[in-house]
Amino acid sequence: MALIPPGWQSNACICGFRRHRLVSAQRLLWIGEQCLSLYRFRHHLFQKYLDQSLDAVERARLHAQVGSMLETLYATQRTTYAVQLVRHFAAAGMLEKAVDYL
Numbered sequence: 001m002a003l004i005p006p007g008w009q010s011n012a013c014i015c016g017f018r019r020h021r022l023v024s025a026q027r028l029l030w031i032g033e034q035c036l037s038l039y040r041f042r043h044h045l046f047q048k049y050l051d052q053s054l055d056a057v058e059r060a061r062l063h064a065q066v067g068s069m070l071e072t073l074y075a076t077q078r079t080t081y082a083v084q085l086v087r088h089f090a091a092a093g094m095l096e097k098a099v100d101y102l
Contacts, residue, residue, distance in 0.1 A: 022046045031072050064092035 022042050029036040041047040051059065067088030074081045082101040089098035 029073060031069060034069070036069055036073070060092045063088045064094060067092060067094070067097070 023039050023046065024042075026038040026040050029038060041050075054062065067085055070081055070085055070088065071078065078085065078101065085101045086098045089095070089101070
């Protein structure tokens with residue numbers, strides 16, 4: 001499953017994936033006033049394709065947003081989600097923050 005931060009649901013690739021039923025919305029997660037969408041991809045290669053279709057700046061910004069939202073969402077369970085936090089912060093180029101979870 002993938003978390004999609006606010007504003008990214010209207011991304012052209014995500015809209016196309018939903019139209020062709022390659023991705024489906026699972027549920028909403030609320031963090032204060034912000035809402036995260038949780039999606040399930042029909043196959044992991046579709047998720048990989050979507051990730052690779054973003055330019056480097058968009059990809060880094062998306063990973064930074066997801067990492068920060070995961071930190072907030074799982075504030076009391078960060079060790080449980082350390083692998084995901086490291087992955088998102090490292091992909092965002094936030095290496096100091098990623099190292100904190102190793």
